[in-house]
Amino acid sequence: MSATAHTEHGHPINDAREPRDLDGSDPGPVELHARNVAFDWSDVPLHWIPGHAVPSNFISVLNLLLPEGERWFVQTYNEALPLVRDDELAATMRGFIGQEAMHAEAHDHVLWEFLEHHGIDPNPYLRQMEWIFRKVLGPMQTGTPAARQKHLVERLWLIAALEHYTAILGDFALNNTWVASGADPTMTDLFTWHGAEEVEHRAVAHEVAVYFGDSYLRRGRAMLVVLPILLFLINRGFRFIMAQDSSIRHNWFAQQYHYFRGVRAGVLPKMRHIVFATFSYFRPGFHPNEIGSTAQAVAYLAASPAARNAN
DSSP: OOSEEEOTTOOEEEOTTSOOOTTSOOOOOOOOOOOOOOOOOTTOOSSOSTTOHHHHHHHHHHHHHHHHHHHHHHHHHHHHGGGOOOHHHHHHHHHHHHHHHHHHHHHHHHIIIIIGGGTOOOHHHHHHHHIIIIIISSOOOSSOHHHHHHHHHHHHHHHHHHHHHHHHHHHHHHSSSTTTTTOOHHHHHHHHHHHHHHHHTTTHHHHHHHHHHOOHHHHHHHHHHHHHHHHHHHHHHHHHHHHHOTTOOOOHHHHHHHHHHHHHHTSSOOHHHHHHHHHHHTSTTOOGGGSSOHHHHHHHHHHOHHHHTOO
């Protein structure tokens, strides 16, 4: 297998199927495939990180946000796939689609078997996510073929920008203190399994976007759109859960205290790391393989209880 793939115009792009980590380790070619995982949420407490109720709720926001977002990834890639003439890239896209579909299904179960069980009604927030990902960001139904193609390319770059953050959060999931803090093993495995797969396929969205329209302007513009929207949706989801969590009643200042307490304890990511990683995305020579370690991700996926029990 070649270490590079080529666009239709002959420009080489880095191949996500042979990732090389910055630490020099090389796990060899990685074939992406979905792992049919399942989780039992019956005994998982709402505040699944002991002593860290606010961080627990903050991370649980992802269970509200991810299902619709990842279904949108799958829909957009299924729209793009017939247009790909690179067989290896197409195969990698199919693996990506399978993994993202499984992520959406796993987090969808959390909504109803975990959040709703603990008195959090996800329906109002989900309706908003459906409107954003199905209506605002859905495929263009009218217009010329050229306009629809342009719209598709813009959405592919939006996905690449979003996948930049899923890779950052995936790397955090592999390197946090949840286990040492006594976090619930089921929720820990859910987010760490998901994070490991995000690191495993972290370069795919970037390379697909490059294949369809290599443009630094498009890349930067997509990030400038994604970042404020993502911050808004996470903050909105956090306030949504906190408003329904009757077990704690913190004012804004108390929430901020407990948030930064979670950061200091290593159960939440450090904001400066996310800010630095955001700036790195705008560097002309940036490539997603700079984030995380494929070897570490693959090692966790081999040990994950859910992945080991996958059908």
